[in-house]
């Protein structure tokens with residue numbers, strides 16, 4: 058694979074980052090994941106807009122403009138002959154002596170990007186649907202910033218796997234915030250789509266926004282509010298959205314089937330619509 062590191066395209070075996078990089082020492086960095094379908098980026102503008110938001114919230118400064126960022130993505134897709142998968146982009150606060158305080162603002166950020174090949178359209182999980190468990194949301198309080206500090210989501214994912222499930226839905230004060238790396242949705246018995254309102258408690262998903270728009274364009278009702286695990290278990294359907302899954306149906310929650318325990322029609326339809334929009 059050819060990867061991008063600080064202005065250069067190099068074979069992955071030649072790419073290197075300092076031991077003193079703040080991304081490594083403090084998880085002081087942010088990232089974006091953009092899906093690639095048919096060699097084309099999905100919702101790139103949305104991902105770049107959120108990247109800027111994360112940078113601003115953390116007082117990090119990127120000198121590259123949006124065209125340069127797009128060019129990096131396109132070049133990586135081309136150099137790696139990527140048809141389907143994703144582009145990962147990470148920006149950290151750069152290299153400095155270990156100190157909790159941020160280094161001088163003139164310290165150059167570290168920017169890396171790489172591609173990952175992945176079946177998106179013919180994803181087996183989209184066919185089968187996800188089994189999820191619920192876990193307490195023990196992440197930090199600024200989940201709206203897309204930081205590389207992902208240890209709790211990893212722990213949650215491992216706990217789900219240990220219990221024979223695919224993923225975890227995270228619960229805070231009785232309400233689902235989101236899944237370990239995607240936004241959580243349910244469909245009630247009036248076919249209204251429900252997903253939690255935006256706040257600092259969850260990531261403002263780009264796929265969430267796109268799917269919400271598509272749903273409204275197709276005259277589906279969308280309500281933004283929190284819901285409990287019990288409401289989700291009793292819903293007609295459940296699903297998640299993210300750049301890596303697009304839309305994955307959820308077929309069970311804490312071992313209780315959702316609907317008839319097979320992928321729901323609305324989730325499947327939204328998945329199809331989103332893929333068509335990206336092709």
Ligand code: PDD
Nearest residue numbers: 090238239240260262263264299300301
């Ligand atoms: N995760 N919520 C969380 C906690 C996430 O990590 C993600 C994305 C989402 C969905 O956001 P979007 O639709 O913009 O991808 C929601 C990425 C894909 C990841 O970490 O791999």
